[in-house]
Amino acid sequence: MAPLTFDAGFNGFLVSNEDLACKLPTGIPELAELHDRIAGQAIRKFESRTGTTHRARQAIARRLPDGTPLRSAIADELKMGDHTFQRRLTSEGISFTELVDDTRRELAQHHLADPRVTIPEIAYLLGYADQSTFFRATHRWFGESPGEYRTRVFDGLAREIEAARQN
Secondary structure, X not given: OOOOOOOOOXXXXXXXXXXXXXXXXXXXXXXXXXXXXXXXXXHHHHHHOOHHHHHHHXXXXXXXXXXXXXXXXXXXXXXXXXXXXXXXXXXXXXOHHHXXXXXXXXXXXXXXXXXXXXXXHHHHHOOOOOHHHHHHHHHHHHOOOHHHHHHHHHHHHHHHHHHHHHO
């Protein structure tokens, strides 16, 4: 192990080409393939977001645990008037209500894929006053309850990993 040096002229670490060429002994190629695909999808999704919609989505996500954010509050956070904000969203092809719903749906997908986050916690993080409202939303978005969605995601992931291992 090399000693740490502070205020050095170079910040970083060096890895030999030989070490880089070695296979990771704990690596699972099938999972690497799956992760590459998921990362590619995420990158494409982020690249498709533009201007006001993207910034508003971030502001909405930050405010959701306090309940459904008001359009005027998000406009203020983005340093623009409410009417200007509304016009820009319209020009980007989305309404504020759709944007809040889309943001909640995306966050629900993210949180439901993490078994460490409980369903009541997810309902809170998405700004729902109670679990029953969250349950109705997941039925509208995914056609199933949060628990059923979570199970289906994990079952699908397990099948993908098994199929990749067999190939």
